[in-house]
Amino acid sequence: MIELTGIERDFAVGDETVHALSQVSLSLPDGDYVSVMGPSGSGKSTLLNVLGLLDRPNAGSYRLDGVETTDLPEERRAALRRNHIGFVFQAFHLVPRLSAADNIGLPMVLAGVAPDARKARVHEVLDSLDLLDRAHHRPDQLSGGQRQRVAIGRAIVMKPGVLLADEPTGNLDQHAGGEVVGLLERLNGAGITLIVVTHDPAIGRRARRRIRMVDGRIESDESGDAHT
Amino acid sequence: MRVVMRTPDLLSFALRSLGGARTRTLLMLLAMSIGVASVVLLTALGEGARRYVVGEFAQLGTHLLIMLPGRSETTGGAPPLLGATPRDLTLDDAMALLRERSILRVAPLTVGNAPVSYGSREREVTVIGATADFFPIRHLTIGSGSSLPALDPGRGASVVVIGSGLRRELFGSQRALGQWVRIDDRRFRVIGILGEGGESLGQDLDDMAVIPVASAQVVFDTPSLFRVLIQARSEDDIERAKKAAREIIRERHDGEDDVTIISQDALLSTFDRILGALTYTVGGIAAISLAVAGILIMNVMLVAVSQRVAEIGLLKALGAPERQVLRLFLVESVMLAAAGAALGVLIAVAGIFVLREVFPTFPIAAPLWATPAAVGVAIVTGLVFGVLPARRAARLDPVHALSGR
Incomplete structure (x- = not known):
C-alpha cells in the first residue's frame, strides 16, 4: 500500500526553483497497475524516484505499507528499497562484466543471502523468465529484449511488493517491447504493484489506472477499462 | 537489521570489477609493486653494506682491543684525532700489559x-x-x-x-x-x-x-x-683485559688515566648503528615511491568511480546503503595494493637473487622488518588513498547516477 500526501519536490536550477512535484497526493492499493504519462519535465520521473525511495521529497508524507519513509535514515531507506521495491530502467543498467544469472542474483549478494539459497532462487527466476539457456551469457551477448527480461528478473528476485518501470520499452523494438510489457503484466497478475512511466500511449492505455502529469501536478487520474 | 555482504561475495565482486578494467588494474599493480620492490631491495642493499662492514671487522682480528695515547672525553665515540697526548705511550708500557693473564698478545x-x-x-x-x-x-x-x-x-x-x-x-x-x-x-x-x-x-x-x-x-x-x-684470551676476557690494561697504564703514568681503549665491539656497534640508520633512511626514501603509488591508486580509483557512476546508482537502487558502496570500493583499492605488494615482494626476491649471482662477495639480504613493513605500508596506502574515491562513490546521488547525466 502506497500513500502519498502533499508531496513537494523542488530543484534549484541556477537562481530559479523548479517545482518538479507540487501537491502530489496518491493512494495505490497493493496489486494496482498504474501508468504515469505526461510530457518531458512534467515530473513523472521524479515521482518514480520518490516512490522508489531514491529521492527524498522536500515536503509531504510518503507511507509505504504504513511506514512513514520521509524521515528515515539512509540505511533504512536502502533496506526498504532492497526488500520492497524493484526497479526496471529504460537503459537496463545491467552490470556488463556479470552473467545474466549473476546480474539477477546481485540484489541477494548485496543483501548477504547465502550462496545456496541464492542459486536456487536465481534458477527459479531464470526459469520463470524462460532464460535458463542464457544464464551464463554476459549482457553484450543478449538481445535487447533478453536484457530487459534479465533486468526484470533482477527487480523481482527479492520478491518485492512494488515494481517501478521507467520507460521499460524505450530501448526496444515493437516485438520485444510487447513481450516485456506482457511479462510485467503477468507479474502484476501474480499480485505485484506495477507502476509504469511511459511516453508511449499504447502502453499507457493498457494500465487499469492512468495518471497524467503536467508541470509537477497530477492532471488526471482515470481508472477502469481503457477507452480507445 | 543491518545487512552485511558476505566476505567471499565482497571479494569476488571487487575482483571482477578489477578484472573488468585490465589496463588500469595492471598499471596500478605495476606502480605498487615498484614501490614495494624498491623498499625491499634498497633496504637489502643497506643491510648488505652493514653485514659487509661487520664481516670486515671480524677479519681485523678477534677479541681485539686498541689502545691509543690521549684520553677521549666522549665514551664509545670515535678516537680523538687531534687529542692532546699528555704522556707518551711507550714500548715498556705496551710490554707491561703482558703481565695481565687475560691478555694473550700485545702488538x-x-x-x-x-x-x-x-x-x-x-x-x-x-x-x-x-x-x-x-x-x-x-x-x-x-x-x-x-x-x-x-x-x-x-x-x-x-x-x-x-x-x-x-x-x-x-x-x-x-x-x-x-x-x-x-x-x-x-x-x-x-x-x-x-x-x-x-x-x-x-x-x-x-x-x-x-x-x-x-x-x-x-x-x-x-x-x-x-x-x-x-x-x-677469549670473548669473556675482553672486558677484564680492557679494565686491567687501563689499570696498568694508570699505574705506570703516575695515576694519570691518559689512554683511550676502544674495543672492536664498540667500534663495530658504532658502524652498525650508522649503517642501520642508513638502511632505515634508504627504506624511508623508497617508501616515498609507495606514497606515489598510493596517489596513483587514488587517481585511478577516482576515474573508476566516474566511469562506473551508473553501476553505483544501480547498486544503490538495489538497496546497497552508502556504507556498503564505500566498503566495495575500499576493498577494491586494498586488493590492488595487496596484490601489487605481493608482486613487488616477488620482484625484490628475484632482484636480490640476481644481485647475489652478480656480486657473490657482497652479503645482500633484506632485513627481516623490510618485507612486512613494505607490504603493510602498501596496504595502508591503498586503504588511505582509497577512502576519497570510495566516499565519492558512496555519496553519489542515485537519481543522477542512473539518469546518466
Whole structure:
C-alpha cells in the first residue's frame, strides 16, 4: 500500500526553483497497475524516484505499507528499497562484466543471502523468465529484449511488493517491447504493484489506472477499462 | 537489521570489477609493486653494506682491543684525532700489559709514511713498526719467507716484511727475498712477503712494509707508540683485559688515566648503528615511491568511480546503503595494493637473487622488518588513498547516477 500526501519536490536550477512535484497526493492499493504519462519535465520521473525511495521529497508524507519513509535514515531507506521495491530502467543498467544469472542474483549478494539459497532462487527466476539457456551469457551477448527480461528478473528476485518501470520499452523494438510489457503484466497478475512511466500511449492505455502529469501536478487520474 | 555482504561475495565482486578494467588494474599493480620492490631491495642493499662492514671487522682480528695515547672525553665515540697526548705511550708500557693473564698478545705499533727504494725504484708507502705478534693478531699471512723475528721488542733489526703489491712494484720479476731495500736512508733486508689479497677497512695491506717497532721508532724519530693492539684470551676476557690494561697504564703514568681503549665491539656497534640508520633512511626514501603509488591508486580509483557512476546508482537502487558502496570500493583499492605488494615482494626476491649471482662477495639480504613493513605500508596506502574515491562513490546521488547525466 502506497500513500502519498502533499508531496513537494523542488530543484534549484541556477537562481530559479523548479517545482518538479507540487501537491502530489496518491493512494495505490497493493496489486494496482498504474501508468504515469505526461510530457518531458512534467515530473513523472521524479515521482518514480520518490516512490522508489531514491529521492527524498522536500515536503509531504510518503507511507509505504504504513511506514512513514520521509524521515528515515539512509540505511533504512536502502533496506526498504532492497526488500520492497524493484526497479526496471529504460537503459537496463545491467552490470556488463556479470552473467545474466549473476546480474539477477546481485540484489541477494548485496543483501548477504547465502550462496545456496541464492542459486536456487536465481534458477527459479531464470526459469520463470524462460532464460535458463542464457544464464551464463554476459549482457553484450543478449538481445535487447533478453536484457530487459534479465533486468526484470533482477527487480523481482527479492520478491518485492512494488515494481517501478521507467520507460521499460524505450530501448526496444515493437516485438520485444510487447513481450516485456506482457511479462510485467503477468507479474502484476501474480499480485505485484506495477507502476509504469511511459511516453508511449499504447502502453499507457493498457494500465487499469492512468495518471497524467503536467508541470509537477497530477492532471488526471482515470481508472477502469481503457477507452480507445 | 543491518545487512552485511558476505566476505567471499565482497571479494569476488571487487575482483571482477578489477578484472573488468585490465589496463588500469595492471598499471596500478605495476606502480605498487615498484614501490614495494624498491623498499625491499634498497633496504637489502643497506643491510648488505652493514653485514659487509661487520664481516670486515671480524677479519681485523678477534677479541681485539686498541689502545691509543690521549684520553677521549666522549665514551664509545670515535678516537680523538687531534687529542692532546699528555704522556707518551711507550714500548715498556705496551710490554707491561703482558703481565695481565687475560691478555694473550700485545702488538705495539708505530706507523708513518716513508719512501721505500730498491735500486732506482722508489715508492712512498705506509711503514708499520710492529712485533712478531702483530701478524697473528691481525690475521696476516706470510706468502713467502718469514715473519718478523720474535726479538726483544726494544731491540731493532734491519729486516722488513713487505706487501705483495710493493714487492711487484720494487722488484718486478726479480727475486725480492734476501735483497736490501732503503727505508728513509736506512737499509733493511727483505725477509718475508705478505700473502695476497690483504685489504681491510680500506687499508691496502698489499702496499705496506712492516719493520720491527724499535727500528721504526728510530726511522720516525719518536719514542711514542701510535697504537697498541691487545688481543684478549677469549670473548669473556675482553672486558677484564680492557679494565686491567687501563689499570696498568694508570699505574705506570703516575695515576694519570691518559689512554683511550676502544674495543672492536664498540667500534663495530658504532658502524652498525650508522649503517642501520642508513638502511632505515634508504627504506624511508623508497617508501616515498609507495606514497606515489598510493596517489596513483587514488587517481585511478577516482576515474573508476566516474566511469562506473551508473553501476553505483544501480547498486544503490538495489538497496546497497552508502556504507556498503564505500566498503566495495575500499576493498577494491586494498586488493590492488595487496596484490601489487605481493608482486613487488616477488620482484625484490628475484632482484636480490640476481644481485647475489652478480656480486657473490657482497652479503645482500633484506632485513627481516623490510618485507612486512613494505607490504603493510602498501596496504595502508591503498586503504588511505582509497577512502576519497570510495566516499565519492558512496555519496553519489542515485537519481543522477542512473539518469546518466
